[in-house]
Amino acid sequence: MAVDPPQTRISRIQDIVGVFVLSITAVLTAWCGFESSKWGGEMSIAFSEASGARIQAASAENEARAAQQFDLSVYAQWVLAEGEGDTELAQYIQDRFQPWFTVAFDAWQADGMIENAPFARDEYVPPGEVEAVELNERADAKFAEALESNQRGDNYSLLTVLFALVLFLTAMSQRDVRTWIGRVLLSLALVVMVVGVGILLTFPIKI
Structure with a gap:
């Protein structure tokens, strides 16, 4: 039986390793693209929710501001009535305070009206x-979440570039170059692939 020379066996092993690296890296590149797209979608959703x-x-601030302006105008009438000594009018106005203002007004009076007005009360x-x-x-919170998702998508995109470098080095190693150059290129591709996989394992996954 004919036995392949050592050099031929090494070249064959190199070709097999090259095909293996190309196949695995192609899958990893596709996965990174998928994850980048998913995190980009999460970013868009979070930005939309933050905007909403x-x-x-x-709208809620406008509602609170309108209620406060109404309370201010009613309170100003109460102050005028009190200043003129018209207790009947003052009581009439007080009976028409809004519920949330009544709570603060009662607490303000109970504490001796220390603050300038009931509006300064926590109540x-x-x-x-x-x-x-x-x-x-x-x-x-949603804005911060969107920024985080954007960063994660960018990380996956950068990893795609790293795996593209692996594909390039592996492809170059299989061209008609000197044997030692091909081995160096393939070894470098393996190192970069291992580093990329190590980084990939630290990234969060979005399905």
Whole structure:
């Protein structure tokens, strides 16, 4: 039986390793492209949700501002009535305070009216104020989430470039070049592929 010379066997092994590296790297490149696309979609969704929450927060802030302006105008009439000593009118106005303002007003009077007005009390919470704070916090969180997803997508894109380098080096190693050059190129491709796989294992996955 004929036995292949050592040089021929080494070349055959090199070809097999090259095909293996090309196949694995092609799959990894496709996977990175898929993950980059998925994280890009997550980024778009998060940005949209952040924008929606910001719009809702602005609406809630407008509602709170309108309620506060109404309370201010009513309170100003109460102050005038009190200043003129018209207790009957003052009580009439007080009975028509909004519920949220009544809570703050009663607490303000109970504490001896230390603050300049009931609006400085923690108890004064016009409708829409709490919702505006919560929605702004949600918008901030979604915006940060979008930036994080964008970074993850960019990381996968950069890894795609790294695997493309592996494909290039492997393809060059299989061209008609000196044997030692082909081995060096293939060895370098293997090293870069291992490094890329190591980095890939640290990345979050989105299915």
